Amino acid sequence: MVNVDNSNPEFQTAVSFIQQTNTHLFLTGKAGTGKTTFLRYIKERGYKKMAIVAPTGVAAINAGGVTIHSFFQIPPGTFLPTSSHFELQEDRRIINKNSLLKHLRISGEKKEMFNELQLLVIDEISMVRADLLDAIDTVLRHVRRKPTVAFGGVQVLYIGDLFQLPPVVRPDEWRMLSEFYESPFFFDAEVIKQVRPVCLELKKVYRQKDDRFIRLLNSIRNNNCSIEDMESLHQYYQPSFIPPSDTHFITLTTHNEQANMINQRELLRLPSRAHSYPAIVSGDFPDNAYPAEQTLQLKEGAQIMFIKNDKGESRRYFNGKLGNIHSIEHDKLMVSFPGEVPLLELKKEKWQNIRYSYSQDTDRIEEEELGSFTQYPIRLAWAITIHKSQGLTFERAVIDAGAAFAPGQVYVALSRLTSLDGLVLKSRIHANCIQTDPRIHNFSRYEMPASELQEVLKGYQQEFLHDSLLDGFSLEKLIRLMQDHMNEYEHRKIPEKENCEMFSANLLASLKEMQEIAEKFKKQLQLILEKTSIGESEALNNRVAAATGFFILQTDEKLILPIKKQIEDLKIKKRVTSYVKELAALKRAFEKRRKQFENLRLMVASLHEATNEEEVFSYIEQLHQPIVIGNGPIEKKKKEKGESNLISLRMFKDGMNIPDIATARDMVTGTIEAHLASFISTGEIDVLELIDETKLKKILSLLDESPGLRSSELKEVLGEQFSYAEIRVAMQFSTLRTQNL
Numbered sequence: 118m119v120n121v122d123n124s125n126p127e128f129q130t131a132v133s134f135i136q137q138t139n140t141h142l143f144l145t146g147k148a149g150t151g152k153t154t155f156l157r158y159i160k161e162r163g164y165k166k167m168a169i170v171a172p173t174g175v176a177a178i179n180a181g182g183v184t185i186h187s188f189f190q191i192p193p194g195t196f197l198p199t200s201s202h203f204e205l206q207e208d209r210r211i212i213n214k215n216s217l218l219k220h221l222r223i224s225g226e227k228k229e230m231f232n233e234l235q236l237l238v239i240d241e242i243s244m245v246r247a248d249l250l251d252a253i254d255t256v257l258r259h260v261r262r263k264p265t266v267a268f269g270g271v272q273v274l275y276i277g278d279l280f281q282l283p284p285v286v287r288p289d290e291w292r293m294l295s296e297f298y299e300s301p302f303f304f305d306a307e308v309i310k311q312v313r314p315v316c317l318e319l320k321k322v323y324r325q326k327d328d329r330f331i332r333l334l335n336s337i338r339n340n341n342c343s344i345e346d347m348e349s350l351h352q353y354y355q356p357s358f359i360p361p362s363d364t365h366f367i368t369l370t371t372h373n374e375q376a377n378m379i380n381q382r383e384l385l386r387l388p389s390r391a392h393s394y395p396a397i398v399s400g401d402f403p404d405n406a407y408p409a410e411q412t413l414q415l416k417e418g419a420q421i422m423f424i425k426n427d428k429g430e431s432r433r434y435f436n437g438k439l440g441n442i443h444s445i446e447h448d449k450l451m452v453s454f455p456g457e458v459p460l461l462e463l464k465k466e467k468w469q470n471i472r473y474s475y476s477q478d479t480d481r482i483e484e485e486e487l488g489s490f491t492q493y494p495i496r497l498a499w500a501i502t503i504h505k506s507q508g509l510t511f512e513r514a515v516i517d518a519g520a521a522f523a524p525g526q527v528y529v530a531l532s533r534l535t536s537l538d539g540l541v542l543k544s545r546i547h548a549n550c551i552q553t554d555p556r557i558h559n560f561s562r563y564e565m566p567a568s569e570l571q572e573v574l575k576g577y578q579q580e581f582l583h584d585s586l587l588d589g590f591s592l593e594k595l596i597r598l599m600q601d602h603m604n605e606y607e608h609r610k611i612p613e614k615e616n617c618e619m620f621s622a623n624l625l626a627s628l629k630e631m632q633e634i635a636e637k638f639k640k641q642l643q644l645i646l647e648k649t650s651i652g653e654s655e656a657l658n659n660r661v662a663a664a665t666g667f668f669i670l671q672t673d674e675k676l677i678l679p680i681k682k683q684i685e686d687l688k689i690k691k692r693v694t695s696y697v698k699e700l701a702a703l704k705r706a707f708e709k710r711r712k713q714f715e716n717l718r719l720m721v722a723s724l725h726e727a728t729n730e731e732e733v734f735s736y737i738e739q740l741h742q743p744i745v746i747g748n749g750p751i752e753k754k755k756k757e758k759g760e761s762n763l764i765s766l767r768m769f770k771d772g773m774n775i776p777d778i779a780t781a782r783d784m785v786t787g788t789i790e791a792h793l794a795s796f797i798s799t800g801e802i803d804v805l806e807l808i809d810e811t812k813l814k815k816i817l818s819l820l821d822e823s824p825g826l827r828s829s830e831l832k833e834v835l836g837e838q839f840s841y842a843e844i845r846v847a848m849q850f851s852t853l854r855t856q857n858l
Contacts, residue, residue, distance in 0.1 A: 125321045126567070128155060130574060134315060135159055135236065135274060137734045138577035139584060141267075141312060143242070143275040143304075145561075146319030147338065147532065152276050155319070156180065156240060159274070164738055166482045167236035168473045172244045172284075174406025178468050178490075180240040184406075185249060188473070189256045190221060195290050196248040198255075198297055198307050211293065214255050223260060225601070230475040230482060231260045232594065234271050235741075242277035246284040247298045247306040254308040262597060267312040275303065275314060279557045280338045281529050282504060304560045315573060316564040327536040337528050340553045347548065354542040358515060365420065365439040365455060368500040368515040368543070369530045375517070379500035381825075389417040392445055393824055395852040399795070400488030400761075401788045402470045404828045404841065409468075409492040411848070414825050417445055421452070422498030422509075425466050433461050437509030437533075439498055450493065466494040477705055480743035488791075503530045512539045519544030527551045578734070583646050585737055589717040590639050590664065592632040598706055599625045602699065611696050620683055624703075627675040631668065638664050658721055665718040669711055676707040705746045712744045765792035766801060790842040794849050804850045808843045815839075816847035817854075 123129070128151060134142045146152055160169070160181065169182025170189075177184045186193060194210030196217065223231070237253075239245060254268050261269030279302065286294065286301040299305045333349065336342045360366035370376045384391070394413040404411070409424060419442045423434040433454075434440070443453040443460055450463040468491075471484040501509075503518065503526050516530045527550050534540055565573065603625060606618045642664075645657050684700050687693045720740045724733060768778045775793070779786045796802040804813065816839070819831060826834075828844045835844070 125151070125319070127317060127319045127321070130570060131155060131317050131319070132158070133574055134317065134577070135165075135272075136163065136738065138574070138581045139272045140577045141273045141275070141314035143314040143316045144319065145276075145278055145316065147278065147280075147334065150319035150321060152278070152319060156238065156276055159236075159238070163236065164742055165235040165272070166233050166475070166743075167238060168234060168482060169238045169240060171240040172249070173241070174403055175408060176241045176244075178406050178408050178470065180238075181471075182238070182240065183471060183473065185239070185245070185253065189253055190223065191217065191249070191252045191256065192220070195293055196252040196255075197293065198248065198251040212252075217252060217255055218259050221256065221259070226474060228260055228601075230473060231257065231269075232597070233475045233482060236272050236274060237268065238274045238276065240276050242275040242303055243279045243281050244277075244284050245303045246286060246294075246301050247303055247309075248294055248301075250303050250306040251308055254306070267308050273314070279304075279561070280553055281507060282526070283554070300554075300556045302554075302556060302560070305556075313563070315570075315577075316561070317570065318564055327538075330534070330537045333537070334528070334532055337531065337551050338553065340555075340558065342548065342551060347546075351542065351545060353537065353540045354545055356543060358541045358543065360513075360515065363455075364513060366513045366515050366539075366541070367420075367422065367439060367498050367511055368517060369503050369506055369533065370500055370517050371503055371526060373502055376500040376502050376505075380497040383499040384414060384416060384419060384497060387416045387418045389445075391416050394448075394493060396490055396492035397465075398488070398490055398791075400470070400486070401791060402488035402490050404845070406470065407490055407827070409490070409494065410496060410825070411492075411827050412825055412852075413493060413495070414497070415442055415445065415450070417442055420498050421495040422501070423495055425494035433457075435510075437506075437511060439511070452495075463493055463495070465491050467491045477702065477709075478745070480709065480745055506530065506533050509533055510535060512536075513541075514539060515541045515543050517543035518546055518550065528553075578730075582733070582737060583643075585740055586646070586661070586717070586721070587639050587642060589713060589740070590635045590642070590668070592628055592635055592710070595706060595710055596625070596628050596632060598703065599628055602703060605699075609696060611693055612690055617683075617687075617696070620679075624676060624679065627671075631671050631675070635668070658724075661721040662718055665714045669714045672707060672711045672714065677704065677711065680704045680707065708746045709744050712746070716740050716744075762792040762795050765789050766796055769793055769802075786842070790846070794846050797846070797849055798853050804846060807846045812839060812843055813847050813850070816844060817851055820848065820851045 127146075131142065131144055132155075134140060144152060144155060156169070160167070168188065169177075169180050170185045171177040171180050171182055172185055174184055185191065192210075192212060194212055197211065197213045200214045237257075239250075239253075257269035257271055258264050258266065259269075261271070263269045284301045284303070291301065294301065297307075303309065333346060336346050368376070368379055370379070392415050394415065396407070396409065396411050396413070398407075398411075415421075421440055421442060423438045423440070424436060426432075426436050427434045434452075438454070440452045440454045440461075443451040445451075452461045452463050454461070467489050469484075469486045470488040470490075472487050473482050474485055475481075476483045507529055511533050512535050514530075514534055518527050518530050527546055531540070599621070603618075603621055606614065606621070609617075611617060642657075642660065645660065649657060680700055680703060684697055684704065687697055687700070717740065720736050723736050765778055769775070775786055775789050779789045790807070793802050793807060797804050797807075816831065816835070819834060820826065828841060828848060831844050831848075832839065832841060
């Protein structure tokens, strides 16, 4: 459980903005200031219905979320924030608002989840392009039916450091985007210009304690590097440095090829026997999101780095901690740390690929596991790329950043260290490699002084109080739910369809009548709120008590009781099971709304007892807590683990091909291929049923030559005639063949 650092005022203020306001927040900070810790805190302690997204698969897995593109169903390519018609010409990867929404296929369940969403967290925001953020805004406004409200009314928390790695945009893409955007950075998105987030920087540095080093990092970050700073930095330039064998130095490079070459060279130098450890991939887990090596090559004496935090009670390791493989006995790996005893027996860890969905049972947005990746939480660590070192901490590092090609790379590399004492520069760092984009500095100037920030927070808190009270009398969500229900009658095949349709039309009419009364009351309420404080007005308390009492009675008489009777009358009839489940879902939505009215009345009455601001917001947070209504007939039976794979196997054995199975099951072909591949090891599927023998031999030959190759590397060598599915099948067969030797 993550706790608030009471000595960190910025952390506490950020928590208040997320928990006690609905305003958008850009949370930034230098490396090592606790941005990841803040995200974990909000995930564990927050009460809002939230989802976490990130721009890449690996970033999403590490943040415990999903990718932006998969969550919002945004196709890859360039988004132009216009509805105007334009020629696609040869590039079909260009989309605008019309084409994005035209091809959007969102299920009823996902629509419900989007409409319940209260907080969207976008991690690694520095890598999110302006056009992608506008695409997110377009989808949310459309699905939530709030075309004039930024993000459809969802609060957005942006987390990241703009002084680190920037968004990737090709020259041909920028030629189009530059007509709409001043820069590719997220802060130049149209939606940001409409609703600018509050900027808050975490300032307490947890990673570095060396004041001299902190000042140097700030100079690099702020484009203020003097000649003296550069000279001070180059005191650590040692081009011929070779790390002593008894020290844990890691080399940070700019390119993957360099890091891989160093790791493989050092591994070969060790005299001990090599051992291979294949990852266990189950279900749907994209290979471009693998958080660790698919096949880990290890030897006794190898220098390794942990890529996950220890969840055990001892907390012996953390993300970025270095150690050595002390001994290997089959699958028993022992790790040593300098100056630490005893040895650590390494266990495999599981990473999840998830999907978000809204559960009426718990009134929460929940995570469903689609697939998992299980592997030892380590990687060879004589070298690593600067890009992959983001978020890690090292005591000693050899930095080879002379060929830095992206702004922020040098800063990222240096800021991984705890102090200058552990720094060695393999190559000279030129001034042009540490320049920060001036547009970042211009945006960063919007950060407010602490005193002004507190005043702004108070204003947004007051607004949140009022909105919480006014929203308590809104029935728009129920009306949208009923309208969606009515729209489905065209496709329903039920007895006495006309009578059922008339019943639902009467429910909708009752809701609209209640909404009309509610809107009139909200105008009266707004006038009272403008003249008085919530906790001090007896008139406000009396008016809210009377209004909630009225709406509770109306909800009972006009919504809940009629739908209960309708369900009872229909239960005895045939061909109505699905329809009755829909009615039961509506009934629970009505019951939830009734409970919200009750909570609202109790909250306003309780405010009289509040003695300070903290108590006031504790009551407000209680108002927003999930509302659990007893399980009804809509409860879904959870599939047994592996059941989905067996369904695909049965369909395949019945003679259906993979594309037909995917269509029938409303899944992508890659998922069906993964299902079937899992049965190669059991003998229920012959590998040659999924891949041509010639292709299989070609892939196996490459794997025999270079056992550590990943699927993406194999694809690069093999070319377009080999699919990723065929490569994965061959890799799984190779692993099985190795185990059986």
